Amino acid sequence: MEQPVDCSVESIAEMIELSTDLMWRYLIDRGELSASAALVVNRLYREGPMRLTALxxxxxxxxxxxxxxxxxxxxxxxxxxxxxxDDGRASLVVLGAAGRQNWSSRATVRRQRIAALLPEVSHDDEVALWLAAQVVNRVLGQLRESAGARDWPPVDGSE
Structure with a gap:
């Protein structure tokens, strides 16, 4: 039976909100980095070198x-x-060795914290979460790619 679009959007939004909250409150280890600095390091790690204007x-x-x-x-x-x-007049912002090490260390901390939380759920739920993650990771990757290709209108706070 097909779910109405509104139900799908609500469920997906809730999943992303819960994941984001868990990540930013408990899993992420920014160390000395601000949230914006951590996001820049993450983007450059995942997407590679970028011009400052594009970043x-x-x-x-x-x-x-x-x-x-x-x-x-x-x-x-x-x-x-x-x-x-591609353009000798321009420069690219890239992760340095310390930036790659920073990202790797923070990823290790996230994995350790997740591993510490998993005993709190049943084995069946852990297996279900792993199976769901296989699908969610693929679909969220597609959504991120699609979102990056869009020209989003500015958010002005009105609806």
Whole structure:
């Protein structure tokens, strides 16, 4: 039996909200990183080198704000700027060795924290969660790709 679209949207929204809350409140280890810095490190890890303007746009930040953040992360050794091989006048923001190590360390902490929580659920629920994760990971990847390809209108707070 097919579910109405509104029910699907509500269930999906709730799953993403619960996952996000669990992640940001309990699983993530930003260390010395602000939330925006952690998101930039994550994006560069997953998507690779980007021009500063593209990074600012992708993160919904002003170019001046992103410039300041990138400079701070450069001073910390997490990011580097390199020449764009496609345009010698431009530069790309890339993860430095310390940035890759930071991402890897935070990923390890997330996995350890998840492993510590799993004994709180039944074996059957753990298996069900693993099976659901196989599908959810694939579909969320598709949604993220689709969202990244869209030209989203600005959110102005009105509905």
């Amino acid at each position: 600012a746009e992708a993160e919904g930040a002003s170019q001046s704000g992103m410039t300041q953040l990138v400079q701070r992360l450069e001073r910390q050794g997490l990011l580097e700027k390199r020449s764009d091989p």
